[in-house]
Amino acid sequence: MSAESLNTGKTYGGSSVGGGPTHQETVPDVDVVKIAPVPAEHLVEEGTPDLSVFDxxxxxxxxxxxxxxxxxxxxxxxxxxxxxxxxxxxxxxxxxxxxxxxxxxxxxxxxxxTFYTMYKRKTCGEHLVSVCTNTLCAVLGGDDIYRRLGEHLGADGKRLGHNETAGEPGAPGSITLEHAECLAACDLGPVIQVNYEYFDNQTVDSAVELVDKLRNGERPAPTRGAPLRDFRTAELELAGFFPEDEAEYQAGVDGPSAAVETLRGAKLAHERGWVAPAMPDEAPLPEVQKK
Missing domain, CATH: 1.10.10 (Arc Repressor Mutant, subunit A)
Known part of the structure; x- marks a missing residue:
């Protein structure tokens, strides 16, 4: 075999891809003396941060x-x-x-x-607006709603993206926008949540109207569930802390909890006498084939 044929780069299958001199032939050998350390300040925060914010x-x-x-x-x-x-x-x-x-x-x-999406690594606005973009909501208009809200809340010709905030984060009227994979309300899609409270059967126009009211300091009543609170108050409640005054507590948690669409199947079953078959006292297990 000639020296020329050794440098063609032909593979077993005859391809000439990669033909020509190899890297080893064109670059002289270099002895490695040491490896420069990679700066790690952007990867690790040394010491304990200031915890004084937690009173x-x-x-x-x-x-x-x-x-x-x-x-x-x-x-x-x-x-x-x-x-x-x-x-x-x-x-x-x-x-x-x-x-x-x-x-x-x-x-x-x-x-x-960092595993759960409810925990945010960037400061949220006064309100967190979550738009369901999973399959059913998406085809019913969720994708259009998310796109339009991004355009409406954006600035300088740039659309607001996922987990980005319009306004100063935490300030009154500021809004963080996110797309959510599923909000468990397929019968009422497209749905939006504001601080985890539901706004059902949304359209592009109604969604824009909703965020405009939030930016103006209003708190529209959710379709169902508790009255609307700001994001940080909702987070405190998710941690398990509510007003100690009973009247104030009830006013903060009472609200419609189910929709007509959600209960339609149960109502039909009741009207028509449909019942699920009784569970047997003992359910025989299928035989397992021996290997």
């Missing part, structure tokens, strides 16, 4: 959350909501606060906080 009342609430569970680490999810009620997000300080309260490492807390 004595927050610490008291954190201790109350821990007391609900036989194992303290089980309190992590509601405690992350507590952190968001203070900062509007889960910051590095929030991560370390939860770790200290629960005897976990910051890495363990961070693994949970």
């Amino acid at each position: 004595a009342k927050t610490v008291e609430r954190a201790e109350a959350i821990v007391a609900r569970y036989p194992q303290s680490r089980s309190a992590l999810l509601p405690m992350l909501h507590l952190v968001q009620s203070v900062e509007g997000r889960v910051s590095q300080a929030g991560i370390h606060f939860c770790a200290e309260q629960l005897g976990l490492t910051p890495a363990e807390v961070s693994a949970v906080a």
